[in-house]
Amino acid sequence: MQGNLSRPTSKTLGEIVLSIVSVFYIVVNVLWFLPAYGWRERLLEPVKMWWQFWGLGQQWSMFSCDLRHFNLHTLATLTFADGTVMLWEPPRMERLNLWDGFRLQRFRKWDVDYLPTEYYREFCPDLARYLGRLNYNPQNKPMSFALHVLSAQIPEVDKVFIKRGELPEHTKYSTIFVYKFSDRDWR
Amino acid sequence: MILAGCWQRWCKFWFEPKSPLPLAIFRILFGLIAMQNAIVHTWPGFLSWYGLNGIVSIDSVVGHYWDGLPRLDLILLLPRSDEWIIAFFWTYVLAIFFLTIGFGTRYSAAFMALALISFRQHDTFNLHGGDTFERLAAVFLTFSPAGEALSVDSMLKHRRIPSSEPMRYCPWAQRMLQVQVALIYAHSFVSKLFVPQWLDGTAVYYATRIDNLVHLPMSWLFDNLAVCKLLTWFTLIVEFSMFTLVWLKKVRYIVLAAALILHLGVDAALSVPVFEWLMIVSFINFVEPADLSRWMTAAKRIISAKFRLRLSAD
Numbered sequence A: 001m002q003g004n005l006s007r008p009t010s011k012t013l014g015e016i017v018l019s020i021v022s023v024f025y026i027v028v029n030v031l032w033f034l035p036a037y038g039w040r041e042r043l044l045e046p047v048k049m050w051w052q053f054w055g056l057g058q059q060w061s062m063f064s065c066d067l068r069h070f071n072l073h074t075l076a077t078l079t080f081a082d083g084t085v086m087l088w089e090p091p092r093m094e095r096l097n098l099w100d101g102f103r104l105q106r107f108r109k110w111d112v113d114y115l116p117t118e119y120y121r122e123f124c125p126d127l128a129r130y131l132g133r134l135n136y137n138p139q140n141k142p143m144s145f146a147l148h149v150l151s152a153q154i155p156e157v158d159k160v161f162i163k164r165g166e167l168p169e170h171t172k173y174s175t176i177f178v179y180k181f182s183d184r185d186w187r
Numbered sequence B: 001m002i003l004a005g006c007w008q009r010w011c012k013f014w015f016e017p018k019s020p021l022p023l024a025i026f027r028i029l030f031g032l033i034a035m036q037n038a039i040v041h042t043w044p045g046f047l048s049w050y051g052l053n054g055i056v057s058i059d060s061v062v063g064h065y066w067d068g069l070p071r072l073d074l075i076l077l078l079p080r081s082d083e084w085i086i087a088f089f090w091t092y093v094l095a096i097f098f099l100t101i102g103f104g105t106r107y108s109a110a111f112m113a114l115a116l117i118s119f120r121q122h123d124t125f126n127l128h129g130g131d132t133f134e135r136l137a138a139v140f141l142t143f144s145p146a147g148e149a150l151s152v153d154s155m156l157k158h159r160r161i162p163s164s165e166p167m168r169y170c171p172w173a174q175r176m177l178q179v180q181v182a183l184i185y186a187h188s189f190v191s192k193l194f195v196p197q198w199l200d201g202t203a204v205y206y207a208t209r210i211d212n213l214v215h216l217p218m219s220w221l222f223d224n225l226a227v228c229k230l231l232t233w234f235t236l237i238v239e240f241s242m243f244t245l246v247w248l249k250k251v252r253y254i255v256l257a258a259a260l261i262l263h264l265g266v267d268a269a270l271s272v273p274v275f276e277w278l279m280i281v282s283f284i285n286f287v288e289p290a291d292l293s294r295w296m297t298a299a300k301r302i303i304s305a306k307f308r309l310r311l312s313a314d
Helices: A010-033 A038-053 A098-103 A105-114 A118-134 B002-015 B021-042 B046-050 B058-065 B082-101 B105-122 B129-142 B152-160 B172-192 B196-200 B203-207 B225-241 B249-269 B273-286 B289-313
Strands: A070-080 A085-088 A142-153 A172-180
Touching: A010 A038, A010 B002, A010 B172, A070 A105, A070 A118, A098 A105, A098 B021, A105 B021, A118 A142, A118 A172, A118 B058, B002 B172, B021 B082, B021 B105, B021 B129, B021 B172, B021 B273, B021 B289, B046 B082, B058 B105, B082 B105, B105 B129, B129 B172, B129 B273, B172 B225, B172 B273, B196 B203, B196 B225, B203 B225, B225 B249, B249 B273
Parallel strands: none
Antiparallel strands: A070 A085, A070 A142, A142 A172
16 A cells, blocks of 8 residues: 655645635535525524625626616605705716716616615615705705605516617606604704 | 545645636626625715614614624724714725735725625615625635735735745635635526416517616517517526536537626616626636636737837837
8 A cells, every 4th residue: 555644744734724615615605695595594503693794795687687688767856844855866877978877876876776675774764864954944944855756667678679779768757755854853 | 435425525625736827817897896896886975874873773784684693893993973983984995995905905804794694684785796706705715715816915926035936825715705705606597497488588678678677678689579588588597507507617618608698798788787897807807817818818918019009110
């Protein structure tokens, strides 16, 4: 029988450690990508806290489960003490020139992918206070804030083939959040 | 015996020393895109996102997003003032600049990674795929020899220790960057398999009708259902190949060329700039250093020949 029973060198040890890190990274990410099955949650439980602490979480399901069949944008209204209503619209990419649309990309993502979602409702009071503060006038205080979504269905391709330049206006309207300001908001 | 063979092949893949040239070129292009992302996209309205009186308060983020768990957020360690947050941002931009020129490369990459993690934790609603990739890539660059070529660090090192030998380094971090890219395509591909529109070929029709994503209209291409279907299936084939066939040397460059066409097409049609560019530059990590050197030499020869021709014409 041949063989050398030599002690592992520090290089080999380093390779073993890095191999473990590599396999661990791949396995955790594959689990991270899976739907929230019970067993997946149990397997991820011990690492979840540290994974999130270091910002290692990732999702790449682009244009798949979130492939939209409708277009939308949001619109906020501030109602002041004297009854006037102010409209506030996040930048709309389709109405901006190429440079401004490029520059303000982050607002597009926020306006369409985050603001209208159920998850964002928890943060809507913050948005209300933010806009209220920006437009605060002690003689005519903002009284309420409302967030609306305007949308339009993209016609089903097997019924009507719509051209890219002929998309319908966003005419379907719904109010998704209302907030009444109190004096505490201005402190 | 079989196990030992597997371990050897595994070690060869992850640890056999290689030239740092692809990583160095990736570092430079990655840095330029990250700089653009920071200055052009993040700086406008910076305080609306991260300021003390921003759209979302940090108390709400901690209360609703952090789920009562600890998160790394260096911004919270700063004195509570907008000036400090702005200073943090410009230090981050400086770190990107240093990373790009390869000065204190590992430290610059580490600071960039920590800053990106902090921005992510501080306001989760100002985040896109490009930011996520930047964050993860910066982590791997911290552990990489990306500063060992085409950098101020390597210039200073060679001045101290002159060497004519081409330097080779453990490519583990470069492999991790490759694996990260493959994971992106794998997740993207598998999630698409559960969406009927990707299978029946109409996904590109719907994706190109999202009005706030329209970049260049390109009606001649996308106003044709057959083309939309072909492009849908082309996307699936490319995404599948980018985590499977890309590992085979024989077909790697064909796969990368197809993926390049896909990303250039998406960039022209849809407005998702940073992510597409980052994906394209990440392909450099898949190129063999010898091929890269050959292409660079050929490019240099062509440029210098043109320059000489112009000079002689003048």
